[in-house]
Amino acid sequence: MSRYNFKTSEAKWQRRWRERRTFASHHAPARPKYYVLEMFPYPSGNLHVGHVRNYTMGDLVARYRRARGYNVLHPMGWDAFGLPAENAAIAGGIHPAIWTAENIATMRAQLERMGFAYDWSREIATCHPEYYRHEQKMFLDFLAKDLAYRKESWVNWDPVDHTVLANEQVIEGRGWRTGALVEKRLLAQWNLRITKYSDELLDALTRLERWPERVRLMQEHWIGRSHGARVQWTLTDGKTTIEVFTTRPDTLYGAAFLALSPHHPFAEALGSDNPALAEFIAECDRIGTSEEAIETAEKRGFRTGIEAIHPLDKSRRVPVYVANFVLMEYGTGAVFGCPAHDQRDLDFARKYELPVVPVVLPPKADPKSFAIEDVAYVDDGTIFNSSFLNGLSVAEAKRTVGERLEALELGQRTIAYRLRDWGVSRQRYWGCPIPVIHCADCGIVPVPESDLPVKLPEDVDFDTPGNPLDRHPSWKHVACPKCHKPATRETDTFDTFFESSWYFLRFCSARAPTAFQREAAEYWMPVDQYIGGVEHAVLHLLYSRFFVRALKECGYLDLDEPFAGLFTQGMVCHQTYQNAEGEWLFPEEITSDPAGRPIDESGRPVLAGRLEKMSKSKKNVVGLDTIVDTYGADTARLYLMSNSPPERDLEWTETGIEGAWRQVNRLWRMVSEPSVVLPPADSPMPDSLDPALIKVRGLIHKTIAAVTEDIDKFRFNRAVARLYELTNALEDVRGEKLGAGAVLREGLETLARLLGPMMPHLAEEMWQELGHETMIADTPWPRADADLARDEQVTIAVQVNGKLRATLDLPRDAAANEVEEAALALPQVTRLLDGKAPRKVVVVPNRIVSVVA
RNA sequence: GCGGGCGUGGCGAAACGGUAGACGCAACGGACUUAAAAUCCGUUCUCCACAAGGGGGUGAGGGUUCGAGUCCCUCCGCCCGCACCA
Numbered sequence: 001m002s003r004y005n006f007k008t009s010e011a012k013w014q015r016r017w018r019e020r021r022t023f024a025s026h027h028a029p030a031r032p033k034y035y036v037l038e039m040f041p042y043p044s045g046n047l048h049v050g051h052v053r054n055y056t057m058g059d060l061v062a063r064y065r066r067a068r069g070y071n072v073l074h075p076m077g078w079d080a081f082g083l084p085a086e087n088a089a090i091a092g093g094i095h096p097a098i099w100t101a102e103n104i105a106t107m108r109a110q111l112e113r114m115g116f117a118y119d120w121s122r123e124i125a126t127c128h129p130e131y132y133r134h135e136q137k138m139f140l141d142f143l144a145k146d147l148a149y150r151k152e153s154w155v156n157w158d159p160v161d162h163t164v165l166a167n168e169q170v171i172e173g174r175g176w177r178t179g180a181l182v183e184k185r186l187l188a189q190w191n192l193r194i195t196k197y198s199d200e201l202l203d204a205l206t207r208l209e210r211w212p213e214r215v216r217l218m219q220e221h222w223i224g225r226s227h228g229a230r231v232q233w234t235l236t237d238g239k240t241t242i243e244v245f246t247t248r249p250d251t252l253y254g255a256a257f258l259a260l261s262p263h264h265p266f267a268e269a270l271g272s273d274n275p276a277l278a279e280f281i282a283e284c285d286r287i288g289t290s291e292e293a294i295e296t297a298e299k300r301g302f303r304t305g306i307e308a309i310h311p312l313d314k315s316r317r318v319p320v321y322v323a324n325f326v327l328m329e330y331g332t333g334a335v336f337g338c339p340a341h342d343q344r345d346l347d348f349a350r351k352y353e354l355p356v357v358p359v360v361l362p363p364k365a366d367p368k369s370f371a372i373e374d375v376a377y378v379d380d381g382t383i384f385n386s387s388f389l390n391g392l393s394v395a396e397a398k399r400t401v402g403e404r405l406e407a408l409e410l411g412q413r414t415i416a417y418r419l420r421d422w423g424v425s426r427q428r429y430w431g432c433p434i435p436v437i438h439c440a441d442c443g444i445v446p447v448p449e450s451d452l453p454v455k456l457p458e459d460v461d462f463d464t465p466g467n468p469l470d471r472h473p474s475w476k477h478v479a480c481p482k483c484h485k486p487a488t489r490e491t492d493t494f495d496t497f498f499e500s501s502w503y504f505l506r507f508c509s510a511r512a513p514t515a516f517q518r519e520a521a522e523y524w525m526p527v528d529q530y531i532g533g534v535e536h537a538v539l540h541l542l543y544s545r546f547f548v549r550a551l552k553e554c555g556y557l558d559l560d561e562p563f564a565g566l567f568t569q570g571m572v573c574h575q576t577y578q579n580a581e582g583e584w585l586f587p588e589e590i591t592s593d594p595a596g597r598p599i600d601e602s603g604r605p606v607l608a609g610r611l612e613k614m615s616k617s618k619k620n621v622v623g624l625d626t627i628v629d630t631y632g633a634d635t636a637r638l639y640l641m642s643n644s645p646p647e648r649d650l651e652w653t654e655t656g657i658e659g660a661w662r663q664v665n666r667l668w669r670m671v672s673e674p675s676v677v678l679p680p681a682d683s684p685m686p687d688s689l690d691p692a693l694i695k696v697r698g699l700i701h702k703t704i705a706a707v708t709e710d711i712d713k714f715r716f717n718r719a720v721a722r723l724y725e726l727t728n729a730l731e732d733v734r735g736e737k738l739g740a741g742a743v744l745r746e747g748l749e750t751l752a753r754l755l756g757p758m759m760p761h762l763a764e765e766m767w768q769e770l771g772h773e774t775m776i777a778d779t780p781w782p783r784a785d786a787d788l789a790r791d792e793q794v795t796i797a798v799q800v801n802g803k804l805r806a807t808l809d810l811p812r813d814a815a816a817n818e819v820e821e822a823a824l825a826l827p828q829v830t831r832l833l834d835g836k837a838p839r840k841v842v843v844v845p846n847r848i849v850s851v852v853a
Numbered sequence: 854g855c856g857g858g859c860g861u862g863g864c865g866a867a868a869c870g871g872u873a874g875a876c877g878c879a880a881c882g883g884a885c886u887u888a889a890a891a892u893c894c895g896u897u898c899u900c901c902a903c904a905a906g907g908g909g910g911u912g913a914g915g916g917u918u919c920g921a922g923u924c925c926c927u928c929c930g931c932c933c934g935c936a937c938c939a
Contacts, residue, residue, distance in 0.1 A: 003891090172936085214857060218934060221856070226938075246939060259939090299937075325937040335939045343854085344937065418938055537934080643865050643877060651865065655878055663877090665891090718867075721876035728876090797872040802920050804872055842919050848871045850919045 004668035006632025010761040014115055022777050023062075023117040025073045027509075027520055034070035035524045036062040037504055039532030039540070040077045043103035043125075044084055047110040047624050048614060049652060050533075050572045053640045056758075057569060057716065058531045059116045060641065063757035064711050066117070067781035073524050075507040076111065076118040078104050080127035081496045083161055083177065086430040090462045096430040097458065100127055110624055114633045115760050117777070122510035126499035131506065132432040133453030134515035135498055139435060140446050141554040147193045148424075150444060154263065154328070155423055157185040162465055163427045164189060166495060167420055168222075168539045184285060189425035189492065190434060194546045198223055198417045201545055210565035212647075218537045224418025229402050230332060231411035233258060233308040235320065240266060242308060242320070245331030245416050249405070250397035253386035254338040254359035256349050258308045258320045259301060263328035270304055270322075277302055277322060284324045299348050300324045311410045312387065312401075323348070331416050343376040359386045360394060422543065424495045429460055429468045431493030439480035439487035448481050454489070467491055500540050501547040504530075504562055521557050526564040534568040541566070567714055570649040572640075573611040574620040579604050584619040611651055622652055634759035635661045641758055642720040664762060667727065667755070671748055671769045676735040678745045681771040685746065690737035699729050700747050701789035704782050707754050716758075723754060745770070753782045797848045798823045800832045808849070816843040823849040 017023060038058035041051055062074035078100075085096035092099075104125060111118070124131055142148035156165040158175035164187060169176045194201075202223045205216045228247035235242060242258060260267040262284040271278040280302040301321035310316035318336070325344065326335055339349035340358040349356055356372050360381040367384050383389045388404070389397045405411035425434065433454040435447035447454055457475040460468040469475060469491040480487035502515070508524040509517035532540075544562045552559060577585040579600050590599070590606050600606050614621045627636050639660035644650040689697070703726040710719035730747040733740050752766040756776040763776045791812055796819060798806040805828040810819060820841050823829060833853055840852040 214934080217857060221935060224935095224938065228939080244939080248939080323937095325939090327938065330938045337939085342939070344939080416938075418935095534933085645866080648866095653865090653878075656865080659878060662891095669892095717865090718876085721867075724876055795872080799871080799920065802918095807872065840919060842871095844871060844920095848920080850871080852919050 004632075004665050004762070004765075006634065006664070006761065009765045010113070010115060010633055013761045013764045014112060016764075016775070017115075017117070017777065021121075022775070023066075023072075023074065023119050024121055025071065025119045027523060028071050029519075029523055031071040032069070033073065033524055034062075034065040034529075035073045035504075035527045036065065036529050037075070037507070037527045037531070039530070039536065040079050040500070040503060041107065042079045042082055042084070043100055043107055045103045045106065047107050048572075049622055049624060049627070049636075049640070050614060052114060052624060052636065053572055053650065054531055054533070054569055055111070055114065055116055056637045056640050057567070057646055057714075058529075059114075059637075059760075060711065060716065060757040061529050061531075062117050063760060063777070064781065066777070067753075067756060067779065069780065073122075073507065074118055075122040075124075075510070076116070076120070077122075077124035077503060077507065078107075078126065079496065079500050079503070080104065080125040081132075081431045081493075081499055083163075083428060083430070086428060086462070089430075093462075095458070097127065100125070100430075110628075113628055114637070117760070122507050124503065124506055124510055126432075126496075126503065127430070129453045129455050132499065134506070135432055135494070135502065136435040136447070136452050136454060137449060138502070138515065138551065138554070138556075139494075140449065140452075141556075142192065142550060143436075143446055145550075145554055147196065147550050147553065148190060149193065150188055150190050152186060152188040153191075153423075154184050155187050155189060156182040157187075159183055161428070162467075164423060164425060166423050166497070166539075168422075168542070187425075189423050191421040191423050192546070192550070194422045194543075195417060195419055197546055197549050198225065198419050200549065201419075201542065204545075204561060208561065208564075208566070211563075212534075212566065212568055215534065215537045215541065215566060215568060219542055222419060222538045222542065226416045226418075227413070228331075228416060229398075229405060229411050229413045231311055231336070231405060233311055233336070236307045236309065236317065242266060242334050243332045243411075244334045244336050245414070246336060247416075248338065248341065248398075249401045249411075249413075250383060250386075250389065250392075250394050251338040251341045251359050252310075252312060252336070252401055253389065254340050254357050255310060255318055255336045256339050256345070256354040256356065257301075257318050257337045257352075259323035259326050259335050259337055259348070260320065261326040261328040261333040262322055262324065264322070264326075264333040267304075267322045270306075274304075277304065280322060299344065299351065301348060301352060303352070311405070311408075319354070321352075329420055330418065339376065340372045341376055341378055343378070346372065346374075346376040357385060359383060359389075422495075422546070424498055425492035426495050427467045427470075427492055429456070429462075429493070431496060432498060433469070434490040434492055434494060436490045437478055437480060437487050438490065439483060439485065441485060442480055442482040442487075445480055445482050445487070451481070456493075469493070497540060497543050501543045502551070504544070505548075505551075505557075515556065518557050522559070525557075525559050526561055529565045529567065530563040531567045531569060533571070537568070567646070569646050570644065571613045572652055573649050574614050574622060574652045576612045576618050576620045578607050580607075584617065586619045611649075613649075614652070627657065631657055631661045632664070632761075634762045635664050638663060638720065638759055641716040643717060645717050646714055663724065663727070664759070666731075667751065667762060667766065670727070670730060671752075671766045674744060674748070675731070676733060676740045676744050678741050678748075678770070681745075681749075683742060683745070685742050686739040689739040689743065693733070693737055693739050693743045696729055696733060696743050696747065697788050698791060699726055700743075700750050701784045701786075704750060704754065704784035705786075705789055708781070708784070711757070719754075720758070723751065726751060750782055752776060753779060794846045796823075796846065798826060798829060799848060799850045800829055801853055802850070805829060805832065812846060816845065819843050819845075819849055823851065 036058050038055050062072050066072045080100050085100050088094055088099045089096050139148055156170050158165050158178055158180055160178040160180040165175055170182050173182055174180060175182055202225055205220055208216060226247050228245055229249040230243050230245055233242045262281040271281050301323040304320045306320045307317040308320050337345035337348060339346040339356040341360055358370055358372055360377060361367050361370055361384045362377060362381045380394050383392045383397045389401060392400060402413040433456060435454045437445045437447060439445050457472055460472055462468060476489040476491055478487055478489055504527055505516045505521050509520035548559050548562045577590055579585060585600055589601055612618050612620060639657045703722050706722045707719045733744045749770055752763045756763040767776045793809055794812050796808045796810055797804055798808060806826050808822055820843050829851060838851045838853060842850040
């Protein structure tokens with residue numbers, strides 16, 4: 001019984017693909033192209049099983065499309081800037097560039113061992129000046145087009161990483177990498193004007209038909225377009241006007257107060273001569289970052305003593321508060337409160353004993369008795385208590401009041417967005433330098449293009465916290481390009497999402513002297529199939545969509561969207577173990593006591609924890625090298641594609657990978673020790689076959705059709721099941737039947753070709769063993785013969801009153817009346833009909849007969 | 854709170870509105886073996902029955918339909934995203 005020798009086989013085919021440059025892709029405008037891309041990895045040190053699942057899917061698609069005749073681009077590179085490299089430098093004294101390069105070498109070798117069909121000639125690493133120089137140029141172009149600007153603003157500060165974070169990088173008030181509570185800091189930093197494209201980024205989502213609905217919804221919500229109105233309120237001091245934004249101008253007559261953000265300019269101005277208010281504002285900032293505030297989120301206000309005059313009824317006054325829940329960054333930083341129709345305003349009004357006047361009457365409610373208790377009424381109804389708006393619906397009132405405000409020049413209808421500009425400055429070393437110079441006389445001066453790239457200095461020290469670029473003895477001191485007087489470089493570097501926002505363009509012409517060659521990009525783009533984790537649903541995917549728009553505006557290329565098709569795969573999970581103290585344990589640390597209960601090395605009981613995403617901290621990581629050493633790349637690839645739908649999480653189990661290994665050996669045995677003598681390759685199929693073999697041939701062609709459809713629809717787990725089914729059927733092909741060898745050969749060759757994208761080494765080995773000189777990688781995808789795939793006999797279910805009572809085996813496409821007759825003649829049916837005629841009979845051709853007694 | 858998704862055997866899961874549980878894992882029984890591994894054959898939703906056969910079954914309840922895991926309504930549970938966005 002021979003075992004498949006994956007070690008020699010996998011190395012052999014990897015070498016052959018490499019030597020023949022099988023997967024190098026070439027610009028060929030006449031051919032249909034297909035660009036497959038997996039989100040490129042951060043070179044953290046080792047590839048993990050989750051990466052491999054992602055890349056196996058991409059590789060499967062790439063090889064499949066190649067077999068289908070497409071000119072495929074399938075590149076790989078490294079998202080090489082980032083904090084872990086810098087942290088390694090701080091902890092271990094190794095330079096980030098060296099740490100990164102070593103990790104890349106390790107991970108590239110791991111990718112090669114998996115046999116992925118990448119065009120390695122296009123490999124890029126974003127930390128190379130040959131890469132990042134181009135984004136420095138882009139930034140200068142953005143500056144020229146006013147798509148980049150510098151602004152002092154309240155930013156998210158991660159106290160662990162000592163850097164600013166973008167809004168998208170703050171999850172539940174914590175830094176996305178460190179989990180540390182984010183603080184608010186007032187800093188000048190560079191922003192990219194993503195909000196310029198708010199409408200376009202939102203509206204174009206509907207055209208991204210091959211994106212998951214959920215990702216589109218997340219982006220839609222993130223952009224957060226709200227229709228409303230701006231309304232001017234004059235204060236009783238007679239000189240100040242406060243503008244508020246509202247989505248409910250129809251409730252203007254229900255206004256009970258005005259609330260300003262603590263950072264609203266007028267609030268700050270009042271605070272400067274009111275110590276109590278200044279203290280309140282300071283407190284808001286303090287509490288705003290504490291854990292307690294995020295959990296309790298108590299609404300608090302400071303009554304300024306000033307009143308605002310109702311814009312549509314000068315006789316009415318409402319108090320003006322400074323309130324902790326009003327955000328300066330959204331709308332105008334000021335709101336009017338209508339307690340009857342907004343829950344938060346109601347809570348605030350109850351706390352400060354403000355009047356609650358309903359202005360929207362629910363359907364069928366009595367205007368005399370309707371009152372708000374603890375719950376604000378937020379649904380549609382009829383406007384009342386509202387002067388000229390009385391009797392209108394909410395929608396009508398919004399329009400009418402909008403028109404009136406505009407006529408009186410007291411406001412206008414407008415749109416507000418949740419999306420804010422993307423802050424890209426990071427106070428760290430291991431990133432792309434921002435190519436500007438600060439000059440005392442000339443202000444901010446862009447680095448001249450001829451001076452690009454601004455390279456990172458190599459001689460930096462990490463002994464003290466903070467940004468090493470800032471304290472480097474010489475790097476930042478330069479002459480101002482304009483006036484030539486001493487000036488300093490910007491020492492912030494770009495957010496690393498800057499690099500990943502355009503790498504897919506660089507791959508189109510990875511060695512071009514410019515960022516990319518326009519014709520190459522316009523040929524290959526957009527990416528036809530992009531594959532990665534859902535964690536980038538707003539971050540990377542939104543930034544990239546913005547980038548292609550910004551680059552288009554700067555004249556780089558004509559492209560609307562970067563990714564035509566997107567697939568977000570699930571995570572790979574694994575069993576975890578914890579002891580009574582909640583400490584995570586490695587599986588090797590666990591033994592069992594005499595009663596068979598799991599215990600740790602010191603005899604304490606162990607709890608089998610829940611399935612968790614593999615992570616070092618939870619000690620449930622399965623090492624990729626161990627898997628490949630034990631079972632080979634194809635077995636790992638097969639297991640990762642089987643058992644779970646690709647979008648769902650996959651549980652890693654030892655028994656599961658062993659099952660895949662059994663299948664690999666079964667397939668190998670079927671070709672190396674076939675149960676029947678096979679005719680030579682390319683022999684014709686005999687004219688007559690045993691009926692059982694005709695069925696097997698039918699299955700072969702059904703499998704081709706089904707696997708093709710499954711791969712097209714990203715149902716890899718079903719494709720695997722289909723292939724197992726065919727394998728099971730081929731195992732039953734025995735020599736005594738007429739034509740067995742020829743059918744078995746057809747079946748095995750089909751299997752090898754269908755397995756090609758999934759288990760490429762084994763497929764090549766099978767193909768060679770079957771006597772072929774060619775490679776599967778160069779063999780077209782098999783075609784299903786529809787005539788062969790069609791069954792001549794079909795099994796038809798017979799239901800009586802909705803219950804299955806019998807089945808009928810009949811020739812395919814039998815006439816409906818014959819099928820009905822046959823069904824009604826069945827004893828199981830006549831018994832239930834009890835001599836009576838059926839009330840109704842429904843015949844679905846080749847499927848079912850439904851009899852109603 | 855708002856938005857979205859999902860509930861099917863012991864487990865991962867299949868199922869154009871048409872024979873629920875394909876395929877795999879695990880388990881059990883058997884063959885081969887001195888033995889084990891590997892391999893092969895068989896059983897495995899559940900209940901009644903020796904069997905033939907029959908009843909029940911896709912989170913719960915209702916509805917549409919000749920026919921519902923699938924469509925509609927109500928509820929329960931789990932997961933994810935956003936969260937003071939005015």
